[in-house]
Each structure stands twice: as C-alpha cells, then as structure tokens.
Amino acid sequence: MSTATENNNQLAQADSMQDPTGTDQAAPAATSRKTREPIEHLAIVVVTYKRQELLGHLFDSYAALTCAPWRIVVVDNENAPETRELVEQTAARLDELWGATEPDAEGGRSRMVYAPQTDNLGGAGGFSAGVRRAFELGAEWFWVMDDDVLVMPEAIERLARWTDRYQVVQGSRLDYDGGPFFWQYQQFTTLGIPNPLAKADLGPTGAKRMNSLCFEGGLFSREVVRRIGFPDPRFFIYGDDACYGYLASKVTETVVVSDVILQRSRAIANWEVSGVRQLSSTSDTNRFYIMRNRGFFARYLREHGDYHRILFGVGTAATLAKELIRLAVVDRTFKTGVRQLVRGMRAAREIYRDSSWTPMPPVA
Incomplete structure (x- = not known):
C-alpha cells in the first residue's frame, strides 16, 4: 500500500479517533465545558465576508466543541447588520452554554467578540486585524480560520496535545466530501513555492516539520506574534499565511500534525493531480x-x-x-x-x- 493511500485511510478515520488521553469519551456536559481550558486563553479568530449562511454553520460547530475557547473574535469585512445579529445571537447562545469567563484586558466577559471593519480588508487584512484584536484582549493562543469550515468537536483537545512542545501547530483537515485534504506544508524558500514532493504521510509520530502555515486552522502562540509581528495585511488575499509560517519557522519549530481539526464546508471545483493532491x-x-x-x-x-x-x-x-x-x-x-x-x-x-x-x- 502506498504512503498516500495509508495517509488517506488515516485521515478518513480521524473523526472516530479516541480522546487524546487514550479512552473513548462522550462529549462532556456543558458545565464541564465552562471550566476546561486545555489551551490557555485560546482565541479563535474567524474572518467573514458576505457568507452568513456558512458562518452560521461554523457557529453551530463551535457549540458542539467539547472544550470552550476563551474568546471567539469575528472579523466582519462586510460590516453587515445581518452578521452582527448572527454574532449577537450566537454570543448569547454560547455564553448560556459555556458560561462567561474571567474579564479580558478590556473588562469584557463574553466569549464572543464582534470586530466589524469599515472597509473590506481581504483575508490578509482581516486576519491581521483579528489577531491584533485578540492580542489586545489578552489571548495567549490564536486559532485562525475562514468562515467556510466546520470545527471537529474534539479539535481543541487534539491541538492541546502539541502545545506544550510547539509554538506553531497546523492540524489536518477533511475536504467537503469528508475525504482527506492535502496541504503542502513545506516550501522551497529559494524558489518561493510549495514543495510538491512533500509527503502526505506524516509518519509514526503524526507530525512533521513545516515552514509554512495555513490560516484555515493554523494555531500559534502570543510569543510568536511578539517576535514576528502581526500577519501582513498588505497581501490582501493569498500567501499571507504561507509567509507568516515562513517567518514563524525562523524563530521556533513549527509542525503539521495528523490530528484532524476541521472540515471544509464549501465545495470547490478542482482537478485531481495525484492521490489526495488537487488543483482547485x-x-x-x-x-x-x-x-x-x-x-x-x-x-x-x-x-x-x-x-x-x-x-x-x-x-x-x-x-x-x-x-x-x-x-x-x-x-x-x-x-x-x-x-x-x-x-x-x-x-x-x-x-x-x-x-x-x-x-x-x-x-x-
């Protein structure tokens, strides 16, 4: 069996993975979610633009998380009343489900923070603004994502397995159809392009070094932000995350791991190149x-x-x-x-x- 096939099987079965402690557990009750914080002061940063329906599905997946994040910062590049209303409704829902938290740096206790923008900053500008906002509130970790994904219920626990060793972690993803999604996690820096020879199989440890990052589920620490700055908004769209991962790899060890944390929620036309590799x-x-x-x-x-x-x-x-x-x-x-x-x-x-x-x- 080829390594690509083995990796396909590994990722396709990931949604039925055991709890990281090694025991099968049902989703904990809401009361336990209020106090469990396996990643200290974790802020989810999500950027959205004119996709309220997809954003609503993402919010539903947040409600199914088995551990509550400290904050969820929603960057709205459209600054739409419909998005504000959706955020307010979800904030009330999640605060009732999880309970309020300790005050942030500005005294707020709600887990969800709305960050509307006066202009469309693009994905790059949105993530830069969102990470900055979460940083100002006191976040220690930043889990960034677009609005067209769904989080796995155990995603935070799966990421927490790695945060005592690494400051930057990229979890694996499933495609829209539930199959594995391959992401090129290494770059040829001298060429400035992804390494097309990077293996999909992450090996027995379930982790490999990377020098890139994807703002579709990437996780990084406050210390990394201190050292390399906020993501560069001048990219507007495309390549800002790969560049940020390159910069992060200059100051710390960065890894991609086999633990599945997200699934894409929007179908995109593509051409299958080989195995799990696609040209979208x-x-x-x-x-x-x-x-x-x-x-x-x-x-x-x-x-x-x-x-x-x-x-x-x-x-x-x-x-x-x-x-x-x-x-x-x-x-x-x-x-x-x-x-x-x-x-x-x-x-x-x-x-x-x-x-x-x-x-x-x-x-x-």
Missing part, C-alpha cells in the same frame, strides 16, 4: 494576487537572507505555469485570466523595487 478552481482576482504577492514574499526572503534572484525567478516561472494549467483544465477563462497574471507579475516587480517597503515589526 480560483478567480481572476486571486490570480492577480497569486503573482503580485510574490513581490512581498521576495522582500521577506531578502530580509532573512534566503532570496536568490535566479532561483526565485525559476519559482515565479513555475508558479505561472501552474496557473496556466489551472486555467486550461479547471477554470477555462484564458482571456481574462492571463491578463490578471501579467498584471500581478508587474505589480510584484514594483513591490520588490519599492525603497520605502519595510517588514511588519515585532510587537512590543
């Missing part, structure tokens, strides 16, 4: 930022002595080739898609040549 559909807007944000990544690589002009250029060519393949076999919007790829490459060059550019600063 994307938009022309994303195509622009995929190429444009290589300019930001190049600047960060340069800051840390990992930038090599020729090799990074090879990585850019490989990225462009991948996007052209995506256009050919998945999206089939060549006319508009190629135009956005070219625009993005030009914007990346401008970013790289910008003499006023500075990296995100550490947090005092």
Whole structure:
C-alpha cells in the first residue's frame, strides 16, 4: 500500500479517533465545558465576508466543541447588520452554554467578540486585524480560520496535545466530501513555492516539520506574534499565511500534525493531480494576487537572507505555469485570466523595487 493511500485511510478515520488521553469519551456536559481550558486563553479568530449562511454553520460547530475557547473574535469585512445579529445571537447562545469567563484586558466577559471593519480588508487584512484584536484582549493562543469550515468537536483537545512542545501547530483537515485534504506544508524558500514532493504521510509520530502555515486552522502562540509581528495585511488575499509560517519557522519549530481539526464546508471545483493532491478552481482576482504577492514574499526572503534572484525567478516561472494549467483544465477563462497574471507579475516587480517597503515589526 502506498504512503498516500495509508495517509488517506488515516485521515478518513480521524473523526472516530479516541480522546487524546487514550479512552473513548462522550462529549462532556456543558458545565464541564465552562471550566476546561486545555489551551490557555485560546482565541479563535474567524474572518467573514458576505457568507452568513456558512458562518452560521461554523457557529453551530463551535457549540458542539467539547472544550470552550476563551474568546471567539469575528472579523466582519462586510460590516453587515445581518452578521452582527448572527454574532449577537450566537454570543448569547454560547455564553448560556459555556458560561462567561474571567474579564479580558478590556473588562469584557463574553466569549464572543464582534470586530466589524469599515472597509473590506481581504483575508490578509482581516486576519491581521483579528489577531491584533485578540492580542489586545489578552489571548495567549490564536486559532485562525475562514468562515467556510466546520470545527471537529474534539479539535481543541487534539491541538492541546502539541502545545506544550510547539509554538506553531497546523492540524489536518477533511475536504467537503469528508475525504482527506492535502496541504503542502513545506516550501522551497529559494524558489518561493510549495514543495510538491512533500509527503502526505506524516509518519509514526503524526507530525512533521513545516515552514509554512495555513490560516484555515493554523494555531500559534502570543510569543510568536511578539517576535514576528502581526500577519501582513498588505497581501490582501493569498500567501499571507504561507509567509507568516515562513517567518514563524525562523524563530521556533513549527509542525503539521495528523490530528484532524476541521472540515471544509464549501465545495470547490478542482482537478485531481495525484492521490489526495488537487488543483482547485480560483478567480481572476486571486490570480492577480497569486503573482503580485510574490513581490512581498521576495522582500521577506531578502530580509532573512534566503532570496536568490535566479532561483526565485525559476519559482515565479513555475508558479505561472501552474496557473496556466489551472486555467486550461479547471477554470477555462484564458482571456481574462492571463491578463490578471501579467498584471500581478508587474505589480510584484514594483513591490520588490519599492525603497520605502519595510517588514511588519515585532510587537512590543
């Protein structure tokens, strides 16, 4: 049996995993959820934009958690009355279910905090604002995610197994159909691209070193934020999480683990490449930022002595080739898609040549 097949079986069975203590347990009563905090001052940070129905499903999955988070910070890039109402209703529901907590740095006791934005900051800006808000409230750990996922009931306990050893942990995920979802957790830093040869099988320990991160379930500590700063909002969308994981790997050991913590709740058209690897559909807007944000990544690589002009250029060519393949076999919007790829490459060059550019600063 191939390692990919073994990994598929491992992930597909993960939802029936035993409790990390090694014993099968039913979900604890609400009263026990009020006091159990296996990850100290854990803040969930979720970014949403015009997807109230998906957000509602995510909130329902929060209510099924067997351990309560300390805070849930909801960043609303739409600043919509419907989202505010949904958050207020869910806050009352969760506070009744779990009970209020100790005051945060601003004296609040509710577990859910609404953070509407005056402008659409994109995913990158939303996560930056959300992590900053949670940091200000006193969070010690940040568990970040989009609105189109569902959390597994035992997700917090599964992550807690690793937090005494690692400051950055990326849990595994299931796809929309319940099958395993493969994420490329290693990057070729000199090329500035994901490592296509990274093995899906995480081995007998259930963990492997990574130098990337995904803001779809990534977990990191306050100390990491102190040292590398908040996520860079200038990415707007795409690549901000991979860059943040790269920066985190420069200051601490970062790992991807086999414990399944999330399931995607939105189907996305894709082309199966091999085994669990897929090439998913994307938009022309994303195509622009995929190429444009290589300019930001190049600047960060340069800051840390990992930038090599020729090799990074090879990585850019490989990225462009991948996007052209995506256009050919998945999206089939060549006319508009190629135009956005070219625009993005030009914007990346401008970013790289910008003499006023500075990296995100550490947090005092």
